[in-house]
Amino acid sequence: xxxxxxxxxxxxxxxxxxxxxxxxxxxxxxxxxxxxxxxxxxxxxxxxxxxxxxxxxxxxxxxxxxxxxxxxxxxxxxxxxxxxxxxxxxxxxxxxxxxxxxxxxxxxxxxxxxxxxxxxxxxxxxxxxxxxxxxxxxxxxxxxxxxxxxxxxxxxxxxxxxxxxxxxxxxxxxxxxxxxxxxxxxxxxxxxxxxxxxxxxxxxxxxxxxxxxxxxxxxxxxxxxxxxxxxxxxxxxxxxxxxxxxxxxxxxxxxxxxxxxxxxxxxxxxxxxxxxxxxxxxxxxxxxxxxxxxxxxxxxxxxxxxxxxxxxxxxxxxxxxxxxxxxxxxxxxxxxxxxxxxxxxxxxxxxxxxxxxxxxxxxxxxxxxxxxxxxxxxxxxxxxxxxxxxxxxxxxxxxxxxxxxxxxxxxxxxxxxxxxxxxxxxxxxxxxxxxxxxxxxxxxxxxxxxxxxxxxxxxxxxxxxxxxxxxxxxxxxxxxxxxxxxxxxxxxxxxxxxxxxxxxxxxxxxxxxxxxxxxxxxxxxxxxxxxxxxxxxxxxxxxxxxxxxxxxxxxxxxxxxxxxxxxxxxxxxxxxxxxxxxxxxxxxxxxxxxxxxxxxxxxxxxxxxxxxxxxxxxxxxxxxxxxxxxxxxxxxxxxxxxxxxxxxxxxxxxxxxxxxxxxxxxxxxxxxxxxxxxxxxxxxxxxxxxxxxxxxxxxxxxxxxxxxxxxxxxxxxxxxxxxx
Numbered sequence: 001x002x003x004x005x006x007x008x009x010x011x012x013x014x015x016x017x018x019x020x021x022x023x024x025x026x027x028x029x030x031x032x033x034x035x036x037x038x039x040x041x042x043x044x045x046x047x048x049x050x051x052x053x054x055x056x057x058x059x060x061x062x063x064x065x066x067x068x069x070x071x072x073x074x075x076x077x078x079x080x081x082x083x084x085x086x087x088x089x090x091x092x093x094x095x096x097x098x099x100x101x102x103x104x105x106x107x108x109x110x111x112x113x114x115x116x117x118x119x120x121x122x123x124x125x126x127x128x129x130x131x132x133x134x135x136x137x138x139x140x141x142x143x144x145x146x147x148x149x150x151x152x153x154x155x156x157x158x159x160x161x162x163x164x165x166x167x168x169x170x171x172x173x174x175x176x177x178x179x180x181x182x183x184x185x186x187x188x189x190x191x192x193x194x195x196x197x198x199x200x201x202x203x204x205x206x207x208x209x210x211x212x213x214x215x216x217x218x219x220x221x222x223x224x225x226x227x228x229x230x231x232x233x234x235x236x237x238x239x240x241x242x243x244x245x246x247x248x249x250x251x252x253x254x255x256x257x258x259x260x261x262x263x264x265x266x267x268x269x270x271x272x273x274x275x276x277x278x279x280x281x282x283x284x285x286x287x288x289x290x291x292x293x294x295x296x297x298x299x300x301x302x303x304x305x306x307x308x309x310x311x312x313x314x315x316x317x318x319x320x321x322x323x324x325x326x327x328x329x330x331x332x333x334x335x336x337x338x339x340x341x342x343x344x345x346x347x348x349x350x351x352x353x354x355x356x357x358x359x360x361x362x363x364x365x366x367x368x369x370x371x372x373x374x375x376x377x378x379x380x381x382x383x384x385x386x387x388x389x390x391x392x393x394x395x396x397x398x399x400x401x402x403x404x405x406x407x408x409x410x411x412x413x414x415x416x417x418x419x420x421x422x423x424x425x426x427x428x429x430x431x432x433x434x435x436x437x438x439x440x441x442x443x444x445x446x447x448x449x450x451x452x453x454x455x456x457x458x459x460x461x462x463x464x465x466x467x468x469x470x471x472x473x474x475x476x477x478x479x480x481x482x483x484x485x486x487x488x489x490x491x492x493x494x495x496x497x498x499x500x501x502x503x504x505x506x507x508x509x510x511x512x513x514x515x516x517x518x519x520x521x522x523x524x525x526x527x528x529x530x531x532x533x534x535x536x537x538x539x540x541x542x543x544x545x546x547x548x549x550x551x552x553x554x555x556x557x558x559x560x561x562x563x564x565x566x567x568x569x570x571x572x573x574x575x576x577x578x579x580x581x582x583x584x585x586x587x588x589x590x591x592x593x594x595x596x597x598x599x600x601x602x603x604x605x606x607x608x609x610x611x612x613x614x615x616x617x618x619x620x621x622x623x624x625x626x627x628x629x630x631x632x633x634x635x636x637x638x639x640x641x642x643x644x645x646x647x648x649x650x651x652x653x654x655x656x657x658x659x660x661x662x663x664x665x666x667x668x669x670x671x672x673x674x675x676x677x678x679x680x681x682x683x684x685x686x687x688x689x690x691x692x693x694x695x696x697x698x699x700x701x702x703x704x705x706x707x708x709x710x711x712x713x714x715x716x717x718x719x720x721x722x723x724x
Contacts, residue, residue, distance in 0.1 A: 003046075003048070003049050003052065006049065006052045006053055006056060007052055009056055010052055010055055010056050010059065010069070011023070013056065013059040013060055014059055014065070014066065014069055017065045017066040017069075018066055018069075019066070022066070022070060022087065025086055025087070026070065026073050026074060029074060029077045029081065030048060030073065030074075030076075030077065032077070032078075033076050033077045033078070034048065042148055042152055043140075043143070043144050043147040043148040043152065044147055044148070045140075045143060045147070047076060048076075050139065050140075050143075051072050051073055051075070051076070052073070053139050054072050054132070054135050054136045054139045055069045055072040055073055057135040057138055057139055058072060058131060058132060058135045061135070061138075061175070061176065062131050062134075062135055062173065062176075064128060064131055064132075066090075066091075067087075067088070067090035067091050067094055067128065068094060068128045068131065068132055070087055070091045071091050071094035071095050071098060071128075071132065072132055072135075072136075074087075074091070074095060075095060075098050075099070075102075079095075079099060083095055090126075093125065093126050094126050094128050094129055094132070096125065097123070097124045097125035097126045097128075097129040098124075098129050098132065098133075100123040100124070100125065101120065101123050101124055101129060101133060103123075104120065104123050104661070117163065117167070130167060130171075131171070133164070134164050134167055134168050134171075134173065134176065135176075137156075137159070137160050137164040137180065138164075138176055138179065138180060140156060141156065141157070141160055141179075141180060141183040141184070142183070144156060144187075153187045154187055154188060156187075157183065157184040157186075157187035157188050158184070158188065160180045160181075160183065160184045161180070161181060161184035161185075161188065164180055165177050165180040165181050165184070168180060170303075172302070172305050172306050172333060172334065174306075174334055174335065175335050178237040178239065178240070181237060181239035181240075182237055182238045182239050184239070185238060185239045185242060189242070192242050193238055193242075195252070196238045196241050196242055196245075196252060197238055199252045200235060200238070200241075200258075203258075207233075207235070207258065207259060208233070210315075210316070210317075210319070211233040211259065211261065213316060214261065214315050214316060214321060215231050215233075215261060217286060218231070218263070218282070218283060218286060219231060221282050221286065222263075222279065222282060225278070225282065227265060227267075227275060227278070227279070228265065228266040228267065229263055229264060229265045229266065229279075230264055230266075231261060231262065231263050231264070232261075232262050232264070233259050233260070233261055233262070234259060234260050234261075234262055234324075235258060235259045236255075236257070236258055236259065236260070241255055241258065256319055256320060257312075257320055257321070257322060259321075259322075260321070260322040260323070260324055261321060261322070261323050261324070262323075262324045262326070262331075263279055263283075263323065263324070263325050263326075264326060264327065264328055264331050265279065265325070265326070265327045265328070266327070266328050267327060269329070272327045272329070272330070273298055273299075275327075276298055276309050276325050276326065276327065277298075277309070279309075279325045280309050280311065280325055283311065283313060283323055283325070284311065284313065287313035287314055287315060287321075288313060288314045289311050289312070289313050289314075290311075290312045290313070290314070290320070293310070293311065293312035293322075294310070294311055295308075295309070295310035295311075296309060297309070297310070299395065300387065300395060300397050305333050306330075306333060306334055307326065307330045307333065308324050308325065308326040308330055308334065309324070309325040309326070310322060310323070310324050310325075311323050311325075384399065384400055385397055385398070385399060385400060386398050386399070386400055386402065386435055386436060386437040387437050387438070388407060388435050388436075388437070388438070388439045388440070388441050389438075389439070389440045389441070390411075390440070390441065390442070391440060391442050396410055396411075398410060398435065398461065399460065399461060401434060401460050402434070402435050402460055402461060403431065403432055403433060403434055403435065403458050403459065403460065404419070404421065404422035404424070404429060404430070404431045404432070404433050404435065404441065404443065405419055405431040405432065405455060405458065405459050405464060406435075406459055406460060406461045406463075406464045407422070407435060407441050407443065408422070408431070408443045408445075408464075409459070409461065409463050409464035409467055410461070410463065410464075411443065413467050415443055415445060416451075416464060416467060416468075417449070417450070417451060417467070417471060418445040418446055418447055418449045418450075419431050419443055419444070419445060419449065420444050420445055420446040420449050421444045422441055422442060422443050422444055423441070423442040423444060424439050424440070424441055424442075425439060425440050426440075428444075431455075431458075432457075432458040450471070450475065451467075451468045451471040451472060451475075453472060455468050456468055456469070476516055476520070479519065479520055479523045480515075480516050480519040480520070480523075482523060483519035483520070483522040483523040484519055486522065486523075486529065487519075487522060487529050487532060487533075490529045490530075490533060491533065491536075494533060496533065496536075496537070497623060497626075497627070499540075499596075499623040500654075501596070501623070501652070502536065502539055502540055502543060502596060502623065503536065505539055505543070505595075506532075506535055506536055506539040509539065510535070540596070540624055540627070543594060543595050543596035543624065544594060544596060544608060544610070544616060544618070544624050544628060545592075545594065545608065545610035545614075545616035579641065579642040579643035579644075580605075580617065580639060580640070580641055580642065581639065581640050581641075581642045582607050582615060582637060582638070582639045590614040590615065591607065591614055591615040591616070591617055592614060592615075592616060592617070593616075593617050593649070594608070594616045594617060594618045594619075594622065594624075596618070596622060596623060596624050597618055597619040597621075597622035597623065597624070597625075598619075598649065598650055598651055598652065599617055599618065599619045599622075599649070600649035600651060600700065600701070600702060600703055600706065601641055601644055601647065601649070601701060601702040601703065602641065602702045602703025602704060602706075603619045603620075603703055604619065604620040604621075605617050605618060605619055605620065605639050605640070605641070606618055606620060606625070606636055606637070606638060606639055607636070607637040607638070607639040608628055608632075608635055608636060608637075609635040609636075609637065610635075615637070615639075617639055644701075644702065646701070647701060648676065648678065648699035648700060648701050649699060649700060649701065650680065650697060650698075650699055651697070651698050651699070651700055651706060651724065652695050652696070652697050652724075653695065653696045653697075653698065653710070653713070653722055653723070653724060654693065654694070654695055654721075654722070654723050654724075655667065655693070655694050655695070655696060655713065655719060655721070655722050656691065656692070656693045656719075656720045656721040657691065657692060657716075657718045657719040657720045657721070658690060658691060658692075658718040658720070659690055659691055659692040660718050663692075663716065663717075663718045663719070664682070664684060664694075666716045666717070667682075667696065667713060667716055667719070668682065670709075670712050670713060670716065671696070671698060671709070671713075674700075674705070674709055676700065676701045676705070677698055677699070677700050677705070677709060678698060678699040678700075679696065679697075679698050680697040680698060680699060681695075681696075681697040682694065682695070682696050682697070683695050691720070706724070710722050710724070
């Protein structure tokens with residue numbers, strides 16, 4: 001199929017959804033992108049043709065519409081274009097999510113992990129991005145048979161098998177899921193794939209004859225009952241057969257359930273359940289059923305929208321045959337997944353209903369429950385699940401052991417957040433009460449109620465626990481912010497300068513492991529802000545060397561003595577090779593560097609005479625400098641650097657930036673490449689708004705080198721601020 005044929009096909013699929021100017025604008029932007037140079041990928045595929053093919057898959061096989069199709073065709077165009085004004089907010093939103101995902105892939109993460117799937121969902125933002133990358137993978141897998149290297153094909157096949165096929169399954173895209181699994185097997189286990197494919201071809205005639213023999217009496221009975229229907233046989237996928245051969249440790253000939261019979265009914269929506277159960281009754285009257293193999297996804301559909309009745313019966317020649325009973329609507333949902341499910345409910349591409357649909361998609365992907373296909377018997381399935389009713393009669397499925405609180409979050413997040421208890425079968429119960437199958441449950445709410453930490457002791461569903469933790473983190477952040485603002489306001493009222501570094505040292509000295517615990521105690525009035533301020537001032541005096549717990553002396557006792565034999569300009573004592581001249585060209589005097597400002601060679605400095613601990617050297621812009629000069633000017637003595645040696649000085653840098661993968665590695669990599677710079681420690685804290693803040697403690701030999709290092713760190717992508 002050439003590019004013009006693909007383009008015409010796409011236009012025919014999207015004619016009703018596209019705006020009049022869409023394709024004209026897209027053409028102009030694509031021409032501009034092509035002029036700027038678009039290279040073929042590693043498989044030699046033309047990027048523009050490839051994107052058109054992906055758009056066709058999204059429109060035809062997945063069921064997406066205008067916004068997703070436009071985003072696919074525009075994602076190679078300049079990122080700074082005003083897509084929102086040209087094509088609308090939906091297109092711009094999808095493009096932002098797609099670019100975020102592409103940046104994530106550029107970091108070459110390990111895609112097989114659960115953490116990566118969660119990160120993928122977070123970065124995608126709009127769930128249509130997930131549909132697009134699945135369609136993109138299908139397109140690529142269809143075209144790489146004779147392209148690229150074996151290593152490249154296997155890499156793509158591994159990703160398709162471990163990430164995209166499970167995602168497609170979650171979304172109910174069963175045809176795409178099976179195709180991805182089969183193609184992955186083709187590239188990863190070539191011999192197994194073609195062995196099964198050849199065996200299926202050899203047995204096709206006998207299999208078709210058996211299917212016809214099996215369904216003929218069923219068709220006659222259904223016609224007699226006046227039902228509209230059609231029947232088709234579905235052979236198991238090659239991947240599914242291979243998995244069964246490995247599990248059962250048998251040859252191809254040992255697999256008996258190679259196919260399933262699908263009975264698809266054409267009936268009105270209100271007649272669906274009735275007619276499906278009617279067909280079920282007819283089939284089980286004619287053939288002996290295996291009750292342990294019943295799958296009822298009619299009464300309670302799967303989270304991805306799948307509805308069907310499955311039963312396995314004993315057919316002619318003593319063979320077990322799986323029967324799937326569903327309607328035309330259910331069959332399309334099974335083929336196209338959640339998108340088809342919501343299209344039947346009248347979802348329009350840019351409506352509020354689409355937002356609800358996409359939220360349901362996200363919830364389906366975030367669920368971590370065991371897949372139903374992994375359960376070997378109905379009994380096992382029922383043992384792991386319970387079914388409860390609302391007062392209106394709506395039926396909900398929950399895991400065994402779920403509580404009233406879990407049910408509240410199942411209904412809606414806001415209901416869970418304000419849950420104050422429940423009423424089971426008309427009787428008031430606490431929210432920790434466990435539910436039993438068949439219970440009718442009413443949730444009691446209180447708008448003043450907020451999630452508590454002990455709720456995590458009895459909430460068992462991942463949804464409830466996630467929402468509770470999110471709420472607790474938000475509450476803690478608000479409490480911390482409020483307490484910190486209160487404390488800083490009291491500092492301001494007392495006209496005391498607030499220094500973050502000094503406060504951190506005080507918090508550590510008060511034996512708090514976490515800063516949030518300190519501020520929570522202030523909010524809970526465990527700590528009095530007045531006492532904190534007093535201890536803060538004490539910490540300032542400690543940092544400035546005014547307090548010596550071992551041996552204190554008054555200022556009048558202090559004598560500035562010169563070490564005998566030292567001449568002007570000689571190296572100083574105190575373990576520093578750099579030369580520091582104190583007072584009137586006096587060198588060789590006992591001194592130490594103040595921890596409150598950590599001066600280094602090149603800083604403008606002054607000396608402060610402490611009580612019994614020699615001279616402390618401070619930077620001129622030290623947070624304590626103004627206070628020391630105003631309160632104790634008689635202890636201030638001049639100091640200056642006179643010569644450079646080989647000393648390394650401890651410096652703490654504060655870094656703020658976007659919380660993204662690899663940023664810490666980039667920072668530490670720059671430091672490690674610098675000469676005479678050592679990284680001593682690093683501490684990073686993430687926040688809820690996608691930013692992080694952290695401290696880097698390094699050792700460095702002079703101010704100019706420090707300024708250069710700070711400039712280099714500021715160039716790291718994602719870094720917002722680096723301060724000393």
